[in-house]
Amino acid sequence: MENLPAMIPHNRPLITGADKQAVADVLESGYIAQGPEIAALETDFIDIYGGGAACAVSSGTAALFLALKGMKIGVGTSVAVPTYSCSSLLNAVHMVGATPLVVDVRKDDFTIEAVALEQHAKVVDAVIAVHSFGARADIAALQHLNIPVLEDCCQSIGGMFKGRPMGSDGTSAVFSFYASKIVTGGQGGMIWDRTGAVSEAARDYREFDCREEYVPRFNLQMTDMQAAMVRSQLRRLSDIRARRQKIHGIYRARLNSSLGIQQGLEDKDRLPHRFVVRFPDLEAREAAKRKFEVAGITVIVPIERYELLHRYLGLDPDEFQVAESLADTTLSLPLYPALQDSDIARVADVLSDVRKTILANP
Ligand SMILES: Cc1ncc(COP(=O)(O)O)c(C=O)c1O
Incomplete structure:
Protein backbone atom coordinates (compact mmCIF):
# COMPACT_ATOMS: atom_id res chain seq x y z
CA MET A 1 0.00 0.00 0.00
CA GLU A 2 1.13 3.53 -0.77
CA ASN A 3 2.72 5.32 2.21
CA LEU A 4 0.56 8.41 2.77
CA PRO A 5 2.01 11.28 4.83
CA ALA A 6 0.60 11.45 8.36
CA MET A 7 -2.46 13.61 8.94
CA ILE A 8 -1.55 17.01 10.40
CA PRO A 9 -3.89 17.77 13.30
CA HIS A 10 -5.34 21.25 13.74
CA ASN A 11 -3.75 21.50 17.15
CA ARG A 12 -1.30 19.53 19.28
CA PRO A 13 0.38 20.64 22.51
CA LEU A 14 4.17 20.64 22.64
CA ILE A 15 5.13 18.83 25.84
CA THR A 16 8.89 18.99 26.38
CA GLY A 17 11.12 16.91 28.63
CA ALA A 18 11.22 19.88 31.02
CA ASP A 19 7.39 19.96 31.19
CA LYS A 20 7.31 16.23 31.98
CA GLN A 21 10.00 16.63 34.63
CA ALA A 22 8.10 19.51 36.25
CA VAL A 23 4.97 17.35 36.56
CA ALA A 24 7.01 14.34 37.72
CA ASP A 25 8.58 16.47 40.46
CA VAL A 26 5.14 17.36 41.76
CA LEU A 27 4.06 13.72 41.70
CA GLU A 28 7.22 12.81 43.54
CA SER A 29 6.61 15.51 46.17
CA GLY A 30 3.33 13.88 47.17
CA TYR A 31 1.56 17.27 47.12
CA ILE A 32 -0.67 17.04 44.08
CA ALA A 33 -3.69 19.28 44.86
CA GLN A 34 -3.58 23.09 45.08
CA GLY A 35 -0.27 23.87 46.81
CA PRO A 36 3.12 25.53 46.37
CA GLU A 37 3.15 25.32 42.54
CA ILE A 38 -0.15 27.22 42.40
CA ALA A 39 1.29 29.92 44.66
CA ALA A 40 4.41 30.04 42.45
CA LEU A 41 2.32 30.31 39.28
CA GLU A 42 0.44 33.25 40.77
CA THR A 43 3.76 34.89 41.59
CA ASP A 44 4.88 34.27 37.99
CA PHE A 45 1.86 36.26 36.78
CA ILE A 46 2.52 39.08 39.23
CA ASP A 47 6.10 39.19 37.92
CA ILE A 48 4.92 39.19 34.29
CA TYR A 49 2.61 42.14 35.02
CA GLY A 50 5.05 43.94 37.29
CA GLY A 51 2.68 43.91 40.26
CA GLY A 52 -0.98 43.43 41.13
CA ALA A 53 -2.45 40.15 42.35
CA ALA A 54 -3.36 36.81 40.77
CA CYS A 55 -5.60 33.86 41.57
CA ALA A 56 -5.32 30.48 39.82
CA VAL A 57 -8.52 28.50 39.20
CA SER A 58 -9.74 25.41 37.38
CA SER A 59 -10.48 26.91 33.94
CA GLY A 60 -10.82 30.05 31.89
CA THR A 61 -14.59 29.83 32.40
CA ALA A 62 -14.14 29.72 36.18
CA ALA A 63 -11.80 32.71 35.87
CA LEU A 64 -14.44 34.67 33.91
CA PHE A 65 -17.12 33.75 36.47
CA LEU A 66 -15.01 34.77 39.46
CA ALA A 67 -13.61 37.91 37.82
CA LEU A 68 -17.15 39.10 37.08
CA LYS A 69 -18.15 38.39 40.67
CA GLY A 70 -15.07 40.26 41.88
CA MET A 71 -16.10 43.20 39.70
CA LYS A 72 -19.44 43.17 41.57
CA ILE A 73 -21.38 41.91 38.58
CA GLY A 74 -24.48 39.95 39.59
CA VAL A 75 -28.26 39.91 39.47
CA GLY A 76 -29.67 43.11 38.00
CA THR A 77 -26.52 44.00 36.02
CA SER A 78 -25.74 43.75 32.33
CA VAL A 79 -22.53 42.55 30.64
CA ALA A 80 -21.60 43.20 27.01
CA VAL A 81 -20.00 40.27 25.18
CA PRO A 82 -18.83 39.84 21.57
CA THR A 83 -21.02 37.35 19.71
CA TYR A 84 -18.06 35.90 17.79
CA SER A 85 -16.46 34.23 20.81
CA CYS A 86 -16.85 31.22 23.00
CA SER A 87 -19.91 30.04 24.95
CA SER A 88 -17.88 30.35 28.18
CA LEU A 89 -18.59 34.08 28.14
CA LEU A 90 -22.32 33.51 28.09
CA ASN A 91 -22.02 30.80 30.75
CA ALA A 92 -20.05 33.05 33.09
CA VAL A 93 -22.46 35.97 32.68
CA HIS A 94 -25.46 33.73 33.33
CA MET A 95 -23.78 31.96 36.26
CA VAL A 96 -23.28 35.26 38.11
CA GLY A 97 -26.94 36.06 37.47
CA ALA A 98 -26.30 38.98 35.09
CA THR A 99 -27.89 39.66 31.71
CA PRO A 100 -25.73 39.40 28.58
CA LEU A 101 -25.82 42.13 25.95
CA VAL A 102 -24.48 40.58 22.77
CA VAL A 103 -22.55 42.83 20.39
CA ASP A 104 -21.19 42.30 16.85
CA VAL A 105 -17.45 42.27 16.06
CA ARG A 106 -15.15 44.16 13.68
CA LYS A 107 -14.64 42.50 10.35
CA ASP A 108 -10.90 43.16 10.18
CA ASP A 109 -9.65 41.70 13.47
CA PHE A 110 -12.79 39.93 14.83
CA THR A 111 -12.73 41.82 18.16
CA ILE A 112 -15.71 43.50 19.83
CA GLU A 113 -17.13 46.52 18.00
CA ALA A 114 -17.00 49.40 20.50
CA VAL A 115 -19.12 51.61 18.24
CA ALA A 116 -21.99 49.11 18.48
CA LEU A 117 -21.88 49.53 22.27
CA GLU A 118 -22.18 53.31 22.29
CA GLN A 119 -25.96 53.38 22.33
CA HIS A 120 -26.06 50.92 25.27
CA ALA A 121 -23.18 52.39 27.26
CA LYS A 122 -25.39 53.78 30.04
CA VAL A 123 -27.05 50.44 30.80
CA VAL A 124 -23.97 48.22 30.61
CA ASP A 125 -22.10 47.46 33.84
CA ALA A 126 -19.11 45.63 32.33
CA VAL A 127 -17.77 44.41 29.01
CA ILE A 128 -15.76 41.27 28.30
CA ALA A 129 -13.20 42.15 25.64
CA VAL A 130 -11.77 39.05 23.98
CA HIS A 131 -8.37 39.42 22.31
CA SER A 132 -9.56 37.18 19.49
CA PHE A 133 -6.99 34.59 18.41
CA GLY A 134 -4.31 36.95 19.72
CA ALA A 135 -5.55 40.16 18.03
CA ARG A 136 -5.99 42.95 20.55
CA ALA A 137 -9.43 44.40 21.26
CA ASP A 138 -9.56 48.20 21.48
CA ILE A 139 -9.59 48.58 25.27
CA ALA A 140 -9.24 52.38 25.19
CA ALA A 141 -12.34 52.73 22.98
CA LEU A 142 -14.34 50.61 25.44
CA GLN A 143 -13.03 52.51 28.45
CA HIS A 144 -13.92 55.75 26.67
CA LEU A 145 -17.55 54.62 27.07
CA ASN A 146 -16.97 54.48 30.83
CA ILE A 147 -17.60 50.75 31.02
CA PRO A 148 -15.35 48.59 33.23
CA VAL A 149 -13.45 46.16 30.99
CA LEU A 150 -12.64 42.52 31.72
CA GLU A 151 -9.84 41.56 29.31
CA ASP A 152 -10.20 37.97 28.10
CA CYS A 153 -6.62 36.89 27.36
CA CYS A 154 -7.48 33.21 26.95
CA GLN A 155 -6.16 33.33 23.37
CA SER A 156 -3.50 36.00 23.74
CA ILE A 157 -1.13 35.20 26.60
CA GLY A 158 2.37 36.39 25.70
CA GLY A 159 1.10 39.18 23.44
CA MET A 160 2.41 42.67 24.18
CA PHE A 161 1.01 46.17 23.66
CA LYS A 162 3.08 49.34 24.02
CA GLY A 163 5.76 47.42 25.86
CA ARG A 164 3.39 45.87 28.40
CA PRO A 165 1.73 42.43 28.43
CA MET A 166 -1.78 42.41 26.99
CA GLY A 167 -4.29 42.34 29.83
CA SER A 168 -2.59 45.24 31.65
CA ASP A 169 -5.21 47.88 30.88
CA GLY A 170 -8.63 46.59 31.96
CA THR A 171 -10.12 46.27 35.43
CA SER A 172 -9.04 42.63 35.39
CA ALA A 173 -7.72 39.98 32.99
CA VAL A 174 -8.44 36.26 32.66
CA PHE A 175 -6.49 33.38 31.10
CA SER A 176 -7.13 29.76 30.13
CA PHE A 177 -4.65 26.88 30.19
CA TYR A 178 -6.90 24.51 28.24
CA ALA A 179 -5.18 21.96 25.97
CA SER A 180 -5.43 24.04 22.78
CA LYS A 181 -4.22 27.27 24.36
CA ILE A 182 -0.82 28.97 23.99
CA VAL A 183 0.41 27.58 27.31
CA THR A 184 -1.43 24.62 28.75
CA GLY A 185 -1.74 22.40 31.78
CA GLY A 186 -4.58 20.40 30.18
CA GLN A 187 -7.04 22.63 32.03
CA GLY A 188 -6.65 25.63 34.30
CA GLY A 189 -7.24 29.36 34.48
CA MET A 190 -5.98 32.59 36.03
CA ILE A 191 -7.32 35.94 37.15
CA TRP A 192 -5.00 38.94 37.39
CA ASP A 193 -5.78 42.50 38.40
CA ARG A 194 -3.72 45.55 39.24
CA THR A 195 -5.47 46.58 42.49
CA GLY A 196 -5.87 43.05 43.82
CA ALA A 197 -9.56 43.55 44.66
CA VAL A 198 -10.79 41.13 41.97
CA SER A 199 -8.16 38.45 42.61
CA GLU A 200 -8.70 38.59 46.36
CA ALA A 201 -12.48 38.21 45.94
CA ALA A 202 -11.80 35.20 43.69
CA ARG A 203 -9.41 33.73 46.25
CA ASP A 204 -12.01 34.12 48.97
CA TYR A 205 -14.49 32.16 46.83
CA ARG A 206 -11.89 29.55 45.83
CA GLU A 207 -10.99 28.65 49.42
CA PHE A 208 -14.28 26.85 49.85
CA ASP A 209 -13.43 24.43 52.62
CA CYS A 210 -13.05 24.79 56.41
CA ARG A 211 -14.56 28.27 56.49
CA GLU A 212 -16.07 29.59 59.68
CA GLU A 213 -18.94 31.27 57.86
CA TYR A 214 -20.82 29.24 55.32
CA VAL A 215 -21.53 30.53 51.80
CA PRO A 216 -22.26 28.08 48.93
CA ARG A 217 -19.20 27.74 46.68
CA PHE A 218 -18.08 25.38 43.91
CA ASN A 219 -14.63 23.83 44.14
CA LEU A 220 -12.86 25.72 41.35
CA GLN A 221 -9.28 24.89 42.28
CA MET A 222 -6.44 24.00 39.92
CA THR A 223 -3.89 21.32 40.82
CA ASP A 224 -0.15 21.64 41.37
CA MET A 225 0.47 19.19 38.51
CA GLN A 226 -1.29 21.54 36.11
CA ALA A 227 0.46 24.58 37.57
CA ALA A 228 3.90 22.95 37.25
CA MET A 229 3.29 22.22 33.56
CA VAL A 230 2.04 25.76 32.89
CA ARG A 231 5.03 27.25 34.73
CA SER A 232 7.42 25.14 32.70
CA GLN A 233 5.82 26.41 29.47
CA LEU A 234 5.77 30.03 30.65
CA ARG A 235 9.57 29.80 30.96
CA ARG A 236 9.78 29.39 27.18
C1 LIG B 1 -11.88 33.57 24.51
C2 LIG B 1 -12.09 32.47 25.50
N1 LIG B 1 -12.62 32.77 26.70
C3 LIG B 1 -12.80 31.81 27.64
C4 LIG B 1 -12.47 30.50 27.39
C5 LIG B 1 -12.75 29.47 28.43
O1 LIG B 1 -11.61 28.81 28.84
P1 LIG B 1 -11.71 27.30 29.40
O2 LIG B 1 -11.91 26.39 28.23
O3 LIG B 1 -10.40 27.10 30.08
O4 LIG B 1 -12.85 27.26 30.36
C6 LIG B 1 -11.89 30.16 26.16
C7 LIG B 1 -11.47 28.78 25.84
O5 LIG B 1 -12.16 27.90 25.55
C8 LIG B 1 -11.72 31.17 25.19
O6 LIG B 1 -11.22 30.88 23.99
Whole structure:
Protein backbone atom coordinates (compact mmCIF):
# COMPACT_ATOMS: atom_id res chain seq x y z
CA MET A 1 0.00 0.00 0.00
CA GLU A 2 1.13 3.53 -0.77
CA ASN A 3 2.72 5.32 2.21
CA LEU A 4 0.56 8.41 2.77
CA PRO A 5 2.01 11.28 4.83
CA ALA A 6 0.60 11.45 8.36
CA MET A 7 -2.46 13.61 8.94
CA ILE A 8 -1.55 17.01 10.40
CA PRO A 9 -3.89 17.77 13.30
CA HIS A 10 -5.34 21.25 13.74
CA ASN A 11 -3.75 21.50 17.15
CA ARG A 12 -1.30 19.53 19.28
CA PRO A 13 0.38 20.64 22.51
CA LEU A 14 4.17 20.64 22.64
CA ILE A 15 5.13 18.83 25.84
CA THR A 16 8.89 18.99 26.38
CA GLY A 17 11.12 16.91 28.63
CA ALA A 18 11.22 19.88 31.02
CA ASP A 19 7.39 19.96 31.19
CA LYS A 20 7.31 16.23 31.98
CA GLN A 21 10.00 16.63 34.63
CA ALA A 22 8.10 19.51 36.25
CA VAL A 23 4.97 17.35 36.56
CA ALA A 24 7.01 14.34 37.72
CA ASP A 25 8.58 16.47 40.46
CA VAL A 26 5.14 17.36 41.76
CA LEU A 27 4.06 13.72 41.70
CA GLU A 28 7.22 12.81 43.54
CA SER A 29 6.61 15.51 46.17
CA GLY A 30 3.33 13.88 47.17
CA TYR A 31 1.56 17.27 47.12
CA ILE A 32 -0.67 17.04 44.08
CA ALA A 33 -3.69 19.28 44.86
CA GLN A 34 -3.58 23.09 45.08
CA GLY A 35 -0.27 23.87 46.81
CA PRO A 36 3.12 25.53 46.37
CA GLU A 37 3.15 25.32 42.54
CA ILE A 38 -0.15 27.22 42.40
CA ALA A 39 1.29 29.92 44.66
CA ALA A 40 4.41 30.04 42.45
CA LEU A 41 2.32 30.31 39.28
CA GLU A 42 0.44 33.25 40.77
CA THR A 43 3.76 34.89 41.59
CA ASP A 44 4.88 34.27 37.99
CA PHE A 45 1.86 36.26 36.78
CA ILE A 46 2.52 39.08 39.23
CA ASP A 47 6.10 39.19 37.92
CA ILE A 48 4.92 39.19 34.29
CA TYR A 49 2.61 42.14 35.02
CA GLY A 50 5.05 43.94 37.29
CA GLY A 51 2.68 43.91 40.26
CA GLY A 52 -0.98 43.43 41.13
CA ALA A 53 -2.45 40.15 42.35
CA ALA A 54 -3.36 36.81 40.77
CA CYS A 55 -5.60 33.86 41.57
CA ALA A 56 -5.32 30.48 39.82
CA VAL A 57 -8.52 28.50 39.20
CA SER A 58 -9.74 25.41 37.38
CA SER A 59 -10.48 26.91 33.94
CA GLY A 60 -10.82 30.05 31.89
CA THR A 61 -14.59 29.83 32.40
CA ALA A 62 -14.14 29.72 36.18
CA ALA A 63 -11.80 32.71 35.87
CA LEU A 64 -14.44 34.67 33.91
CA PHE A 65 -17.12 33.75 36.47
CA LEU A 66 -15.01 34.77 39.46
CA ALA A 67 -13.61 37.91 37.82
CA LEU A 68 -17.15 39.10 37.08
CA LYS A 69 -18.15 38.39 40.67
CA GLY A 70 -15.07 40.26 41.88
CA MET A 71 -16.10 43.20 39.70
CA LYS A 72 -19.44 43.17 41.57
CA ILE A 73 -21.38 41.91 38.58
CA GLY A 74 -24.48 39.95 39.59
CA VAL A 75 -28.26 39.91 39.47
CA GLY A 76 -29.67 43.11 38.00
CA THR A 77 -26.52 44.00 36.02
CA SER A 78 -25.74 43.75 32.33
CA VAL A 79 -22.53 42.55 30.64
CA ALA A 80 -21.60 43.20 27.01
CA VAL A 81 -20.00 40.27 25.18
CA PRO A 82 -18.83 39.84 21.57
CA THR A 83 -21.02 37.35 19.71
CA TYR A 84 -18.06 35.90 17.79
CA SER A 85 -16.46 34.23 20.81
CA CYS A 86 -16.85 31.22 23.00
CA SER A 87 -19.91 30.04 24.95
CA SER A 88 -17.88 30.35 28.18
CA LEU A 89 -18.59 34.08 28.14
CA LEU A 90 -22.32 33.51 28.09
CA ASN A 91 -22.02 30.80 30.75
CA ALA A 92 -20.05 33.05 33.09
CA VAL A 93 -22.46 35.97 32.68
CA HIS A 94 -25.46 33.73 33.33
CA MET A 95 -23.78 31.96 36.26
CA VAL A 96 -23.28 35.26 38.11
CA GLY A 97 -26.94 36.06 37.47
CA ALA A 98 -26.30 38.98 35.09
CA THR A 99 -27.89 39.66 31.71
CA PRO A 100 -25.73 39.40 28.58
CA LEU A 101 -25.82 42.13 25.95
CA VAL A 102 -24.48 40.58 22.77
CA VAL A 103 -22.55 42.83 20.39
CA ASP A 104 -21.19 42.30 16.85
CA VAL A 105 -17.45 42.27 16.06
CA ARG A 106 -15.15 44.16 13.68
CA LYS A 107 -14.64 42.50 10.35
CA ASP A 108 -10.90 43.16 10.18
CA ASP A 109 -9.65 41.70 13.47
CA PHE A 110 -12.79 39.93 14.83
CA THR A 111 -12.73 41.82 18.16
CA ILE A 112 -15.71 43.50 19.83
CA GLU A 113 -17.13 46.52 18.00
CA ALA A 114 -17.00 49.40 20.50
CA VAL A 115 -19.12 51.61 18.24
CA ALA A 116 -21.99 49.11 18.48
CA LEU A 117 -21.88 49.53 22.27
CA GLU A 118 -22.18 53.31 22.29
CA GLN A 119 -25.96 53.38 22.33
CA HIS A 120 -26.06 50.92 25.27
CA ALA A 121 -23.18 52.39 27.26
CA LYS A 122 -25.39 53.78 30.04
CA VAL A 123 -27.05 50.44 30.80
CA VAL A 124 -23.97 48.22 30.61
CA ASP A 125 -22.10 47.46 33.84
CA ALA A 126 -19.11 45.63 32.33
CA VAL A 127 -17.77 44.41 29.01
CA ILE A 128 -15.76 41.27 28.30
CA ALA A 129 -13.20 42.15 25.64
CA VAL A 130 -11.77 39.05 23.98
CA HIS A 131 -8.37 39.42 22.31
CA SER A 132 -9.56 37.18 19.49
CA PHE A 133 -6.99 34.59 18.41
CA GLY A 134 -4.31 36.95 19.72
CA ALA A 135 -5.55 40.16 18.03
CA ARG A 136 -5.99 42.95 20.55
CA ALA A 137 -9.43 44.40 21.26
CA ASP A 138 -9.56 48.20 21.48
CA ILE A 139 -9.59 48.58 25.27
CA ALA A 140 -9.24 52.38 25.19
CA ALA A 141 -12.34 52.73 22.98
CA LEU A 142 -14.34 50.61 25.44
CA GLN A 143 -13.03 52.51 28.45
CA HIS A 144 -13.92 55.75 26.67
CA LEU A 145 -17.55 54.62 27.07
CA ASN A 146 -16.97 54.48 30.83
CA ILE A 147 -17.60 50.75 31.02
CA PRO A 148 -15.35 48.59 33.23
CA VAL A 149 -13.45 46.16 30.99
CA LEU A 150 -12.64 42.52 31.72
CA GLU A 151 -9.84 41.56 29.31
CA ASP A 152 -10.20 37.97 28.10
CA CYS A 153 -6.62 36.89 27.36
CA CYS A 154 -7.48 33.21 26.95
CA GLN A 155 -6.16 33.33 23.37
CA SER A 156 -3.50 36.00 23.74
CA ILE A 157 -1.13 35.20 26.60
CA GLY A 158 2.37 36.39 25.70
CA GLY A 159 1.10 39.18 23.44
CA MET A 160 2.41 42.67 24.18
CA PHE A 161 1.01 46.17 23.66
CA LYS A 162 3.08 49.34 24.02
CA GLY A 163 5.76 47.42 25.86
CA ARG A 164 3.39 45.87 28.40
CA PRO A 165 1.73 42.43 28.43
CA MET A 166 -1.78 42.41 26.99
CA GLY A 167 -4.29 42.34 29.83
CA SER A 168 -2.59 45.24 31.65
CA ASP A 169 -5.21 47.88 30.88
CA GLY A 170 -8.63 46.59 31.96
CA THR A 171 -10.12 46.27 35.43
CA SER A 172 -9.04 42.63 35.39
CA ALA A 173 -7.72 39.98 32.99
CA VAL A 174 -8.44 36.26 32.66
CA PHE A 175 -6.49 33.38 31.10
CA SER A 176 -7.13 29.76 30.13
CA PHE A 177 -4.65 26.88 30.19
CA TYR A 178 -6.90 24.51 28.24
CA ALA A 179 -5.18 21.96 25.97
CA SER A 180 -5.43 24.04 22.78
CA LYS A 181 -4.22 27.27 24.36
CA ILE A 182 -0.82 28.97 23.99
CA VAL A 183 0.41 27.58 27.31
CA THR A 184 -1.43 24.62 28.75
CA GLY A 185 -1.74 22.40 31.78
CA GLY A 186 -4.58 20.40 30.18
CA GLN A 187 -7.04 22.63 32.03
CA GLY A 188 -6.65 25.63 34.30
CA GLY A 189 -7.24 29.36 34.48
CA MET A 190 -5.98 32.59 36.03
CA ILE A 191 -7.32 35.94 37.15
CA TRP A 192 -5.00 38.94 37.39
CA ASP A 193 -5.78 42.50 38.40
CA ARG A 194 -3.72 45.55 39.24
CA THR A 195 -5.47 46.58 42.49
CA GLY A 196 -5.87 43.05 43.82
CA ALA A 197 -9.56 43.55 44.66
CA VAL A 198 -10.79 41.13 41.97
CA SER A 199 -8.16 38.45 42.61
CA GLU A 200 -8.70 38.59 46.36
CA ALA A 201 -12.48 38.21 45.94
CA ALA A 202 -11.80 35.20 43.69
CA ARG A 203 -9.41 33.73 46.25
CA ASP A 204 -12.01 34.12 48.97
CA TYR A 205 -14.49 32.16 46.83
CA ARG A 206 -11.89 29.55 45.83
CA GLU A 207 -10.99 28.65 49.42
CA PHE A 208 -14.28 26.85 49.85
CA ASP A 209 -13.43 24.43 52.62
CA CYS A 210 -13.05 24.79 56.41
CA ARG A 211 -14.56 28.27 56.49
CA GLU A 212 -16.07 29.59 59.68
CA GLU A 213 -18.94 31.27 57.86
CA TYR A 214 -20.82 29.24 55.32
CA VAL A 215 -21.53 30.53 51.80
CA PRO A 216 -22.26 28.08 48.93
CA ARG A 217 -19.20 27.74 46.68
CA PHE A 218 -18.08 25.38 43.91
CA ASN A 219 -14.63 23.83 44.14
CA LEU A 220 -12.86 25.72 41.35
CA GLN A 221 -9.28 24.89 42.28
CA MET A 222 -6.44 24.00 39.92
CA THR A 223 -3.89 21.32 40.82
CA ASP A 224 -0.15 21.64 41.37
CA MET A 225 0.47 19.19 38.51
CA GLN A 226 -1.29 21.54 36.11
CA ALA A 227 0.46 24.58 37.57
CA ALA A 228 3.90 22.95 37.25
CA MET A 229 3.29 22.22 33.56
CA VAL A 230 2.04 25.76 32.89
CA ARG A 231 5.03 27.25 34.73
CA SER A 232 7.42 25.14 32.70
CA GLN A 233 5.82 26.41 29.47
CA LEU A 234 5.77 30.03 30.65
CA ARG A 235 9.57 29.80 30.96
CA ARG A 236 9.78 29.39 27.18
CA LEU A 237 7.05 31.89 26.29
CA SER A 238 9.39 34.00 24.16
CA ASP A 239 10.36 30.88 22.14
CA ILE A 240 6.67 30.04 21.77
CA ARG A 241 5.99 33.58 20.54
CA ALA A 242 8.87 33.43 18.05
CA ARG A 243 7.80 30.05 16.67
CA ARG A 244 4.14 31.03 16.31
CA GLN A 245 5.08 34.34 14.68
CA LYS A 246 7.38 32.52 12.29
CA ILE A 247 4.66 30.11 11.17
CA HIS A 248 2.19 32.99 10.86
CA GLY A 249 4.70 34.85 8.68
CA ILE A 250 5.33 31.82 6.43
CA TYR A 251 1.60 31.36 5.79
CA ARG A 252 1.07 35.10 5.34
CA ALA A 253 3.78 35.24 2.68
CA ARG A 254 1.92 32.58 0.70
CA LEU A 255 -1.16 34.79 0.53
CA ASN A 256 0.90 37.59 -1.04
CA SER A 257 -1.38 40.19 0.45
CA SER A 258 -2.75 41.17 3.82
CA LEU A 259 -6.24 40.66 2.44
CA GLY A 260 -7.90 37.35 3.12
CA ILE A 261 -6.68 36.84 6.70
CA GLN A 262 -7.58 38.07 10.16
CA GLN A 263 -5.83 41.39 10.76
CA GLY A 264 -4.11 42.51 13.94
CA LEU A 265 -1.57 39.71 14.21
CA GLU A 266 1.19 40.92 11.92
CA ASP A 267 2.66 43.17 14.64
CA LYS A 268 5.81 41.63 16.15
CA ASP A 269 4.38 42.23 19.65
CA ARG A 270 1.35 39.99 19.10
CA LEU A 271 1.37 36.28 19.78
CA PRO A 272 -0.78 34.58 17.11
CA HIS A 273 -3.05 31.90 18.51
CA ARG A 274 -4.56 31.07 15.14
CA PHE A 275 -4.09 31.72 11.44
CA VAL A 276 -7.57 32.42 10.13
CA VAL A 277 -8.12 32.75 6.38
CA ARG A 278 -11.14 34.61 4.99
CA PHE A 279 -12.83 33.44 1.80
CA PRO A 280 -15.19 35.38 -0.46
CA ASP A 281 -18.13 33.10 0.37
CA LEU A 282 -19.25 29.83 1.92
CA GLU A 283 -18.76 27.85 -1.30
CA ALA A 284 -15.13 28.96 -1.63
CA ARG A 285 -14.52 28.18 2.05
CA GLU A 286 -15.93 24.68 1.69
CA ALA A 287 -13.87 24.07 -1.47
CA ALA A 288 -10.70 25.13 0.36
CA LYS A 289 -11.58 22.95 3.34
CA ARG A 290 -11.82 19.95 1.04
CA LYS A 291 -8.45 20.75 -0.54
CA PHE A 292 -6.76 20.80 2.87
CA GLU A 293 -8.49 17.61 3.96
CA VAL A 294 -7.48 15.75 0.79
CA ALA A 295 -3.89 16.85 1.48
CA GLY A 296 -4.08 15.36 4.98
CA ILE A 297 -4.32 18.67 6.84
CA THR A 298 -7.01 19.23 9.47
CA VAL A 299 -8.47 22.72 9.25
CA ILE A 300 -11.44 23.90 11.27
CA VAL A 301 -14.16 26.51 11.10
CA PRO A 302 -13.01 28.60 14.07
CA ILE A 303 -16.54 29.48 15.17
CA GLU A 304 -19.53 27.83 13.52
CA ARG A 305 -22.72 29.75 12.90
CA TYR A 306 -24.64 27.83 15.55
CA GLU A 307 -21.97 28.76 18.14
CA LEU A 308 -22.48 32.51 17.72
CA LEU A 309 -23.70 33.83 21.04
CA HIS A 310 -26.65 35.73 19.55
CA ARG A 311 -27.87 32.46 18.00
CA TYR A 312 -27.74 30.70 21.40
CA LEU A 313 -29.97 33.50 22.69
CA GLY A 314 -32.35 33.34 19.72
CA LEU A 315 -31.57 36.92 18.62
CA ASP A 316 -32.09 38.19 15.07
CA PRO A 317 -29.05 37.16 12.92
CA ASP A 318 -29.54 40.27 10.77
CA GLU A 319 -28.33 42.35 13.71
CA PHE A 320 -24.96 40.55 13.70
CA GLN A 321 -23.95 40.60 10.08
CA VAL A 322 -20.18 40.62 10.55
CA ALA A 323 -20.17 37.59 12.83
CA GLU A 324 -22.62 35.76 10.57
CA SER A 325 -20.35 36.38 7.61
CA LEU A 326 -17.20 35.34 9.53
CA ALA A 327 -18.82 32.06 10.56
CA ASP A 328 -19.50 31.26 6.90
CA THR A 329 -16.25 32.41 5.33
CA THR A 330 -13.35 31.55 7.64
CA LEU A 331 -11.00 28.61 8.15
CA SER A 332 -8.31 28.12 10.79
CA LEU A 333 -5.06 26.43 9.73
CA PRO A 334 -2.69 24.46 11.98
CA LEU A 335 -0.43 26.91 13.85
CA TYR A 336 1.45 25.61 16.88
CA PRO A 337 5.05 25.03 17.97
CA ALA A 338 4.76 21.23 17.76
CA LEU A 339 4.50 21.49 13.94
CA GLN A 340 7.61 20.24 12.16
CA ASP A 341 9.14 22.43 9.43
CA SER A 342 8.01 19.84 6.90
CA ASP A 343 4.40 20.10 8.22
CA ILE A 344 4.52 23.89 7.90
CA ALA A 345 5.77 23.56 4.32
CA ARG A 346 2.95 21.15 3.50
CA VAL A 347 0.30 23.53 4.89
CA ALA A 348 1.92 26.50 3.12
CA ASP A 349 1.95 24.67 -0.22
CA VAL A 350 -1.74 23.86 -0.01
CA LEU A 351 -2.39 27.46 1.00
CA SER A 352 -0.59 28.66 -2.15
CA ASP A 353 -2.69 26.28 -4.20
CA VAL A 354 -5.87 27.51 -2.52
CA ARG A 355 -4.87 31.11 -3.19
CA LYS A 356 -4.31 30.42 -6.87
CA THR A 357 -7.44 28.40 -7.39
CA ILE A 358 -10.00 29.65 -4.89
CA LEU A 359 -9.19 32.95 -3.20
CA ALA A 360 -10.47 36.03 -4.99
CA ASN A 361 -7.39 38.10 -4.12
CA PRO A 362 -4.31 36.43 -5.64
C1 LIG B 1 -11.88 33.57 24.51
C2 LIG B 1 -12.09 32.47 25.50
N1 LIG B 1 -12.62 32.77 26.70
C3 LIG B 1 -12.80 31.81 27.64
C4 LIG B 1 -12.47 30.50 27.39
C5 LIG B 1 -12.75 29.47 28.43
O1 LIG B 1 -11.61 28.81 28.84
P1 LIG B 1 -11.71 27.30 29.40
O2 LIG B 1 -11.91 26.39 28.23
O3 LIG B 1 -10.40 27.10 30.08
O4 LIG B 1 -12.85 27.26 30.36
C6 LIG B 1 -11.89 30.16 26.16
C7 LIG B 1 -11.47 28.78 25.84
O5 LIG B 1 -12.16 27.90 25.55
C8 LIG B 1 -11.72 31.17 25.19
O6 LIG B 1 -11.22 30.88 23.99
